[in-house]
Amino acid sequence: MESNIRFIQGNEAIVEGAIYAGVQFYAGYPITPSTEMAEILSEKLPRIGGTFIQMEDEISSMCAIIGASLTGLKVMTATSGPGFSLMQEAIGYAVMAEVPSVVVNVQRGGPSTGLPTSVAQGDVMQARWGIHGDHSIIALTASSLKDAFLMTVEAFNLAETFRTPVILLFDEVVAHMREKVEIPQPGEIEVVGRLHTSVPEGTDYHPYLTREDGRLPMSDFGGVHRYNVTGLVHNMWGFPSTDPKVSYDLLHHLVDKLENRADNIANYKEYFIEDADIVLISYGSSARSALQMVEERRKRGIKVGLLELQTLWPFPAKTVREKCEGCSHVLVVEMNMGQICQEVKKAVSRPEKVYLANRFDGIFISHTDILRTLNMIQGKGV
Amino acid sequence: MSAKDYLRQSFFPHMWCPGCGHGIVMGNMLRAIEGLGLEKNEVVVVSGIGCSSRMPGYLDFHTMHTLHGRALAFAMGVKMGRPELTVIVPMGDGDAAAIGGNHFIHAARRNIDLTAIIMNNRIYGMTGGQFSPMTPFGEMGTTAPYGSIDHAFDLVELAKGAGASFVARTTAYHVKEMTDIISKAITHKGFSMVEVMSQCPTYYGRKNKLGSAVDMLKRFKDDTAPIGSKKKEQYPDMIERGIFKEEDAPEYSASYQALVERQQS
Numbered sequence: 001m002e003s004n005i006r007f008i009q010g011n012e013a014i015v016e017g018a019i020y021a022g023v024q025f026y027a028g029y030p031i032t033p034s035t036e037m038a039e040i041l042s043e044k045l046p047r048i049g050g051t052f053i054q055m056e057d058e059i060s061s062m063c064a065i066i067g068a069s070l071t072g073l074k075v076m077t078a079t080s081g082p083g084f085s086l087m088q089e090a091i092g093y094a095v096m097a098e099v100p101s102v103v104v105n106v107q108r109g110g111p112s113t114g115l116p117t118s119v120a121q122g123d124v125m126q127a128r129w130g131i132h133g134d135h136s137i138i139a140l141t142a143s144s145l146k147d148a149f150l151m152t153v154e155a156f157n158l159a160e161t162f163r164t165p166v167i168l169l170f171d172e173v174v175a176h177m178r179e180k181v182e183i184p185q186p187g188e189i190e191v192v193g194r195l196h197t198s199v200p201e202g203t204d205y206h207p208y209l210t211r212e213d214g215r216l217p218m219s220d221f222g223g224v225h226r227y228n229v230t231g232l233v234h235n236m237w238g239f240p241s242t243d244p245k246v247s248y249d250l251l252h253h254l255v256d257k258l259e260n261r262a263d264n265i266a267n268y269k270e271y272f273i274e275d276a277d278i279v280l281i282s283y284g285s286s287a288r289s290a291l292q293m294v295e296e297r298r299k300r301g302i303k304v305g306l307l308e309l310q311t312l313w314p315f316p317a318k319t320v321r322e323k324c325e326g327c328s329h330v331l332v333v334e335m336n337m338g339q340i341c342q343e344v345k346k347a348v349s350r351p352e353k354v355y356l357a358n359r360f361d362g363i364f365i366s367h368t369d370i371l372r373t374l375n376m377i378q379g380k381g382v
Numbered sequence: 383m384s385a386k387d388y389l390r391q392s393f394f395p396h397m398w399c400p401g402c403g404h405g406i407v408m409g410n411m412l413r414a415i416e417g418l419g420l421e422k423n424e425v426v427v428v429s430g431i432g433c434s435s436r437m438p439g440y441l442d443f444h445t446m447h448t449l450h451g452r453a454l455a456f457a458m459g460v461k462m463g464r465p466e467l468t469v470i471v472p473m474g475d476g477d478a479a480a481i482g483g484n485h486f487i488h489a490a491r492r493n494i495d496l497t498a499i500i501m502n503n504r505i506y507g508m509t510g511g512q513f514s515p516m517t518p519f520g521e522m523g524t525t526a527p528y529g530s531i532d533h534a535f536d537l538v539e540l541a542k543g544a545g546a547s548f549v550a551r552t553t554a555y556h557v558k559e560m561t562d563i564i565s566k567a568i569t570h571k572g573f574s575m576v577e578v579m580s581q582c583p584t585y586y587g588r589k590n591k592l593g594s595a596v597d598m599l600k601r602f603k604d605d606t607a608p609i610g611s612k613k614k615e616q617y618p619d620m621i622e623r624g625i626f627k628e629e630d631a632p633e634y635s636a637s638y639q640a641l642v643e644r645q646q647s
Contacts, residue, residue, distance in 0.1 A: 025459070025462070025463060027458075027459065046638075046641055046642045046645040046646075047645050047646065049642060049646065051462050051463070051638065053458070053462060053638075055455065055458075055488075056484055056485065056488040057484065059452065059455065059485075060452065060454075060455035060458070060484075060485050060488070061455075063448065063449065063452045063455035063456045063458075063459065064455050064456065064458050064459035064462070065459055066448075066456060066459060067428070067446070067455075067456040067457060067458065067459025067460040067461075067463065068459035068460065068462060068463035069459075069463075070446065070459075070460065070463075071459075071460055071463030071464040071467075072463070072464075073463050075459075089449055089452075090449060090452065093448065093449055220464075221426055221444040221446075221460060221463075221464065221467070222423065222424075222426070222444065222464040222466070222467050223423070224423060226422060226423065226442055226443055226444050226445070227444070227445075228390075228438065228439050228445045228446070228447065229445070229446045229447065230439070230446075230447040230448075231447070231448065231449060232447065239393055239439060240439065240447075
């Protein structure tokens with residue numbers, strides 16, 4: 001087979017991943033630093049028979065992809081901080097109505113309009129808790145363009161498997177850098193399709209009746225089953241209900257379907273963890289600097305390792321605890337004021353051994369920034 | 383088939399107050415669908431939030447009850463996903479003209495083939511009677527205890543100005559006219575806006591001392607006149623009813639399909 005090696009930008013790698021996963025519908029609104037995805041898809045989607053629409057804002061973009069998903073299509077939108085804030089209302093709807101959808105948020109400096117062209121990882125908690133009410137959500141990230149491609153395919157797969165919105169939480173550095181990417185051949189990576197109900201026409205179909213394996217088969221709008229979709233608490237028919245038991249069961253279902261599988265569905269990479277005395281935990285572009293520092297220190301015989309998280313939510317607490325069990329210190333590297341650091345402290349058995357190396361000033365965190373904190377931990381001063 | 387065959391009767395009773403106009407609109411919408419001979423599986427009804435937006439749950443079509451103001455944005459995704467389906471969007475006046483105002487003008491501008499039926503009762507009913515963008519200047523609401531100082535939209539002018547290719551107004555009193563207009567709106571290829579003046583005796587009527595539901599319906603008869611009628615000529619303050627605009631214009635989903643065909647050929 002002919003190899004397909006390309007030298008592309010991060011946003012283009014995400015688009016390639018989406019196309020590989022079978023995206024058929026995109027609705028979006030221009031915003032830096034994610035706009036290239038809309039531009040590329042506006043050119044590519046019509047050629048493959050897909051649909052690209054530019055909406056009047058991010059609110060309607062998220063709403064439109066949910067509507068299109070219910071007609072049986074694989075859908076996505078892409079945005080950055082301010083647009084992600086506007087999408088929260090409809091992301092909550094997709095959680096409640098269990099509509100597969102993929103939302104890319106290329107993080108930039110915030111809050112508010114913040115730093116539109118600078119890097120940050122400040123939306124980690126917004127991805128988790130941006131919508132109101134108890135819920136769970138999946139958020140994935142990556143540090144290289146190859147992984148950005150793979151995580152995008154994974155996002156579509158998880159969205160279909162769990163009937164949920166999936167957030168792709170990239171950052172400006174990953175979205176805008178250029179790197180060599182080998183696009184896999186068709187069939188090389190698993191692509192999960194829409195699970196359709198086997199209930200025949202004329203027989204009652206319950207859109208919210210969970211199968212034994214926990215999955216909920218769907219039926220496309222325009223097909224032979226007619227049912228109701230609502231953002232209200234609903235029963236197995238999709239009809240609104242205020243019955244406390246219906247409410248209790250639905251919330252448990254929405255949370256448990258993801259949280260109970262957190263460590264099974266977690267994607268992560270590890271470097272030199274086995275004998276590490278100090279474990280760095282990082283994700284996204286920060287993990288590149290963390291890895292550089294780890295490799296340099298290893299050359300000097302210092303036992304440091306790196307756990308690179310690719311699944312941020314649901315947080316893989318058990319995995320983090322196990323990987324950090326034998327080390328004396330944990331150093332979380334991220335470009336915010338400690339959003340994942342707090343999760344790590346909750347996960348490990350000794351939270352007092354967790355330190356933070358960070359930047360949140362729009363400048364990419366370097367290996368020397370991280371080294372400064374490492375030296376401090378080792379009592380070498382700064 | 384009769385209109386009631388399109389109902390999900392197991393989900394009744396409905397939640398509308400006695401005397402509410404929305405049930406009349408639902409009945410006439412179903413008569414229009416029946417008259418057009420549409421199959422249940424060909425119709426999608428998408429709504430937002432509010433009293434009128436509870437309608438889809440009672441209907442045996444593909445139905446979606448979404449977010450306040452966002453029904454047209456969801457409907458846009460449905461229509462672009464499956465352009466062959468008939469997509470109807472029942473809305474309230476607060477839903478369509480306040481929180482959803484932006485989606486409304488942009489759906490109209492694109493001229494996408496959706497039928498927006500705006501039940502205008504001039505009040506937020508579900509939250510208990512606050513003034514809406516359709517409450518006339520000086521009228522009362524629970525958040526306008528001294529009379530509203532806001533000015534109301536003219537939905538017909540708004541829809542025309544935004545680019546809708548089918549624009550009409552009728553009332554809950556004029557049931558045959560309503561069925562006929564909704565039928566034409568559904569058939570029309572492009573964005574159709576039908577404003578139906580609907581009565582809310584519970585809040586708008588009570589707050590503004592308009593009497594019973596019957597009294598309010600009688601006002602729709604007395605205070606409105608067909609477009610260009612003698613009655614309108616004689617009494618220029620009458621609210622006009624009828625089809626204000628019906629024109630052929632490029633429809634959005636068809637334009638997109640043509641674009642795809644050009645790129646693939």
